Amino acid sequence: MMTTIPTTAHPIAVSTNGLNKSFGDGENRLHVLHDINLNLRSGSMNYIVGPSGCGKTTLISIMAGILTAESGETTLFGTPIHKLKSSQKAKFRRDNIGFIFQQFNLVATITNAENVAVPLLIQGKPHGKAIEQAKLLLEQVGLGDKVNGFPRDLSGGQQQRVAIARALINNPRLVVCDEPTSALDGKTGAQILELLTVVARDPNRCVVVVTHDNRIYKYADQLVEMEDGRIKSIQQVDHSRPTDSQF
Amino acid sequence: MYQIALKMLFGDKAKFLTLVVGLTFSVMLLTQQGSIFCGLMLRTASNIFETGAPIWVVDPKATSFNDVVDMKLSEVLRVRSVEGVKWAVPLALHAATAQSDKGDTGAVQIIGVDDQTLIGLPTGMTKGRYEDINQPGAVIIAKGRSERYGSPQVGDFFELNDQRVKVVGMLETQKSFSPFPIMYTTMNKVQQLFPEKKRPVSFILVKNESTISPEKLIERITAQTGLHAYGLWDFVFLTMQFWAANTGIPINLGINVLMVLIIGTVISAQTLYAFMLENTRQFGTFKAIGIENKTLAGMVLVQSAVVGIIGHGIGSGLISTLGLLNPPNSQLAFYTPPQLIGITFVLVCGFCLLAAVLSIIKVLRIDPAIVFRG
Ligand SMILES: Nc1ncnc2c1ncn2[C@@H]1O[C@H](COP(=O)(O)OP(=O)(O)OP(=O)(O)O)[C@@H](O)[C@H]1O
Ligand SMILES: [Mg+2]
Numbered sequence: 211m212m213t214t215i216p217t218t219a220h221p222i223a224v225s226t227n228g229l230n231k232s233f234g235d236g237e238n239r240l241h242v243l244h245d246i247n248l249n250l251r252s253g254s255m256n257y258i259v260g261p262s263g264c265g266k267t268t269l270i271s272i273m274a275g276i277l278t279a280e281s282g283e284t285t286l287f288g289t290p291i292h293k294l295k296s297s298q299k300a301k302f303r304r305d306n307i308g309f310i311f312q313q314f315n316l317v318a319t320i321t322n323a324e325n326v327a328v329p330l331l332i333q334g335k336p337h338g339k340a341i342e343q344a345k346l347l348l349e350q351v352g353l354g355d356k357v358n359g360f361p362r363d364l365s366g367g368q369q370q371r372v373a374i375a376r377a378l379i380n381n382p383r384l385v386v387c388d389e390p391t392s393a394l395d396g397k398t399g400a401q402i403l404e405l406l407t408v409v410a411r412d413p414n415r416c417v418v419v420v421t422h423d424n425r426i427y428k429y430a431d432q433l434v435e436m437e438d439g440r441i442k443s444i445q446q447v448d449h450s451r452p453t454d455s456q457f
Numbered sequence: 458m459y460q461i462a463l464k465m466l467f468g469d470k471a472k473f474l475t476l477v478v479g480l481t482f483s484v485m486l487l488t489q490q491g492s493i494f495c496g497l498m499l500r501t502a503s504n505i506f507e508t509g510a511p512i513w514v515v516d517p518k519a520t521s522f523n524d525v526v527d528m529k530l531s532e533v534l535r536v537r538s539v540e541g542v543k544w545a546v547p548l549a550l551h552a553a554t555a556q557s558d559k560g561d562t563g564a565v566q567i568i569g570v571d572d573q574t575l576i577g578l579p580t581g582m583t584k585g586r587y588e589d590i591n592q593p594g595a596v597i598i599a600k601g602r603s604e605r606y607g608s609p610q611v612g613d614f615f616e617l618n619d620q621r622v623k624v625v626g627m628l629e630t631q632k633s634f635s636p637f638p639i640m641y642t643t644m645n646k647v648q649q650l651f652p653e654k655k656r657p658v659s660f661i662l663v664k665n666e667s668t669i670s671p672e673k674l675i676e677r678i679t680a681q682t683g684l685h686a687y688g689l690w691d692f693v694f695l696t697m698q699f700w701a702a703n704t705g706i707p708i709n710l711g712i713n714v715l716m717v718l719i720i721g722t723v724i725s726a727q728t729l730y731a732f733m734l735e736n737t738r739q740f741g742t743f744k745a746i747g748i749e750n751k752t753l754a755g756m757v758l759v760q761s762a763v764v765g766i767i768g769h770g771i772g773s774g775l776i777s778t779l780g781l782l783n784p785p786n787s788q789l790a791f792y793t794p795p796q797l798i799g800i801t802f803v804l805v806c807g808f809c810l811l812a813a814v815l816s817i818i819k820v821l822r823i824d825p826a827i828v829f830r831g
Contacts, residue, residue: 267829276745276825297750304747311828315742319468320461331458332748388829 223384223416224250224273229282231268242268244439246282250418252383255410255429258420260436266420267388269436273418274307274386275299287383304333308377310387310406314369316361322372323348323357329380340379347375351405367398374405385409387419403429458748462756465736466763472732473764479728480768480809481775483721484801488776490717491797494710496790501700502693503631504568504639507579508548510662511671513692514678517685521699522692523635525550527656528684535682536661541669542678546571547658549647552637556616557607566637567596567617569647569657576662578641584611585626590643597626597641618650632790634700718804725768725805726812729761733816737823744825754817761816765809773798 229246232239242265250256258266271277272284275291276299284292286306291299308329309315316325326344331337345357351371353364361369370390377385387406391399403419407429410417419430427433433445467473505513505522514536516526527549536545549569556562570577575587583600590597596617598609609615609624616622617640628641642650648657663686665674671688678686687695701707733740743753773793780793 271826271829274745276828300744300747300749302747303745307747309742309745309828311742313738315738315828317461317465317739317742320464324461324464328458328461328743329746331461332743332746332752337460 220251220253220413222249223252223254223287224248224418225283225285226269226273227283227285229269229272229279229284231265231272231277231279242439243272243279246441248434248441248444250416250432252416253410253413254416254431255407256416256418256432256434257427257430258418258434258436259422259427260442262422264436265439266436270386270388270418270420274309274384275303304329305380306383308380308382308385310370310373310377310385310390312389312393314361314366314373314393316369316372316376318361321358321360322353322364325361325372326375326379328376333380344375344379347379348372351375365398366394367402370394370398370402371405374402374409378409383415385415385417387417389420389422391421391423399423458743458752458756459759462759463763465739466732466760472735476725476728476732476764477768477771479724480721480764480805481772483717483724483808484769484772484805485776486717487714487721487801487804488773488793488797489779490710490714491801492776492780492791492793493789494706494714495794495797496792497634497706498697498701499792500632500634500790502696503633504635505689505693505696507631508577508662510548510576510664511689512663512665512675512678512686513689514545514661514663514682514684514686515659517683519685521696522550522660523696524699525659527654528658528661529656530658532682532684533658533661536663536678536684539674539678539681541666541674543664543666544574544576545661545663546574546576547644548577548660548662549644549657550659551647551651551654551657553618553650555638555640557609557613558615559607561607564637565617566635566639567647567650568639568641569644570641572643572645575643579628579630581629583627583629585624587626589625590641592623592625594620594622594646595625595642596622596646597628598624599628599630599639599641603638620650622650631785632788718808721804722808722811725761725765725808726815729764729809729812730816730819732760733757733820738828740820741823741825741827744823745828750821753820757817757820758810758813761809761813762806765805769802769805773801 226246226248229243231243232241234240246269258269260266268277272279279292283290289302291302294302323341323344326347327340330340330343348354348357351374353368353371356364361372364372391402394402406417406419409415430447433447434441435443516528519525530547533545533547536542551567553565553567554562555565575590578587585597589595603609611624611627613624614621651657665671675686675688678684740753777793780791783789783791
């Protein structure tokens with residue numbers, strides 16, 4: 211059920227204004243993003259879709275403050291992050307953003323609980339406390355029996371659950387996911403997206419998922435379609451669902 | 458995050474082993490070269506150690522055990538008259554030519570000890586008796602290299618400076634750096650063997666009274682006699698310096714050490730750097746999550762420090778063990794003083810730091826945007 215009625219119940223979490231980005235110089239210069247204007251709200255699940263190379267990854271990298279745009283503004287929860295120095299951006303990410311990657315990016319040589327604890331450890335939390343918190347979160351994603359195991363002993367879907375727990379442990383207001391399901395089979399991918407949908411029920415949290423997978427659009431509150439570095443369409447989806455989260 | 462850094466390091470056993478083995482080899486090479494240097498240097502001073510005298514008095518122009526200016530016998534009396542001297546005895550060191558009855562001939566060094574006390578005669582007699590050294594024409598020979606003049610046995614005779622002498626004993630002495638065979642006899646016989654020498658004394662060996670420290674007495678002897686008094690170790694170092702300056706050993710071994718240093722630095726820097734490169738994705742993820750640069754740098758430092766310490770421990774441990782296995786008087790001059798372990802530790806810290814700095818520069822430059830790229 212797709213409509214174009216905008217959801218205005220929640221405040222704007224992410225706002226981009228006139229974003230432009232290109233790579234390379236001279237003849238090799240590639241203009242990847244053209245004048246991107248986009249608003250994403252807290253308490254919403256946002257999908258960014260579009261053909262390969264259209265600039266999806268580039269866009270969420272800028273939104274998450276790990277890539278700098280050439281021009282334009284990016285405001286996260288009222289903070290104009292394009293104005294921050296890189297160390298300030300790092301601190302902002304540490305406190306506000308969770309990351310989920312296609313290849314999970316877990317550290318193979320530390321336990322699942324330690325992997326989940328990494329964002330807290332980076333914040334400087336004591337090891338023991340961080341691990342305790344990580345264990346709780348692993349239980350919530352259904353991996354309570356794997357806390358002391360290692361990522362290599364988990365299936366892809368389980369590894370992505372560990373990664374989701376890691377992305378959530380600092381209770382971020384923005385969660386960015388780049389192709390979180392494309393390394394997984396269809397069924398596992400759907401389970402992961404359902405889990406992320408639950409994550410997005412927190413009214414204070416905005417989730418952005420970049421995906422190719424058109425079977426799963428049904429989970430989105432807002433669907434952003436891109437083409438050739440431009441936004442082709444923005445669609446709002448009304449699911450009329452409860453807005454509370456167990457995370 | 459430092460615990461995480463360590464787990465990343467130890468987690469991959471194969472990579473960790475490569476890292477440690479690289480460093481262990483560098484440390485082993487460094488320690489081995491250093492030990493040989495120390496072993497050789499120690500041998501230059503073996504005669505000094507063997508006499509066991511705490512204070513050595515020489516002519517002011519003497520520069521070492523092997524470069525002396527001889528003194529008159531009366532100087533011994535002057536030294537004895539200094540207050541605080543418990544005993545002072547002459548020791549002679551002269552070169553001579555020895556010829557066996559079979560016709561073998563070669564240069565030897567004669568060491569003459571005090572007739573009454575025999576102070577300066579090394580312990581370690583394997584054949585014969587010490588007291589027989591007081592017989593007319595008696596010499597005790599140090600085993601080793603005596604083949605040059607026909608490997609004389611106890612009871613054999615040979616010619617020394619055209620005088621007949623008799624072997625009354627054999628000594629097992631420490632290996633010396635000097636290639637010349639050594640014969641021990643008494644001061645009186647030295648004067649007979651070298652009647653032309655008006656200055657037969659090369660060193661005066663001194664022991665302090667218990668009421669005065671060796672250092673104080675050294676000052677006093679030097680001030681009152683115009684001779685030069687040295688403590689045992691000062692005289693040892695003077696002698697080491699003499700050989701070092703006149704043989705090119707430090708330069709030659711130094712070049713080796715320099716090579717090892719360069720190779721060690723390259724190996725450890727390269728393996729550490731490769732380790733960091735292999736962890737680019739993890740470090741990139743940490744950067745995306747928002748790790749502070751100083752924490753990241755600290756992680757790399759911790760990793761390289763641990764590799765350095767472990768590599769140093771294993772490397773110097775192995776070499777020290779090999780050194781202990783080496784029999785004391787073997788052909789291989791090998792001595793690993795604790796100071797050498799300290800020096801190699803500082804050097805290892807140096808090149809681990811260099812490797813860490815290179816890696817830190819690399820790691821800090823990792824673009825967090827790579828985390829979303831395949
Ligand atoms: N660091 C870079 N240097 C040069 N070109 C880049 C860089 N990053 C991205 N590009 C180019 O920018 C364009 C957009 O890339 P981007 O990764 O944002 O696309 P995407 O929509 O995520 O594609 P996909 O679905 O294949 O992941 C591509 O043509 C890509 O080759
Ligand atoms: Mg992409």
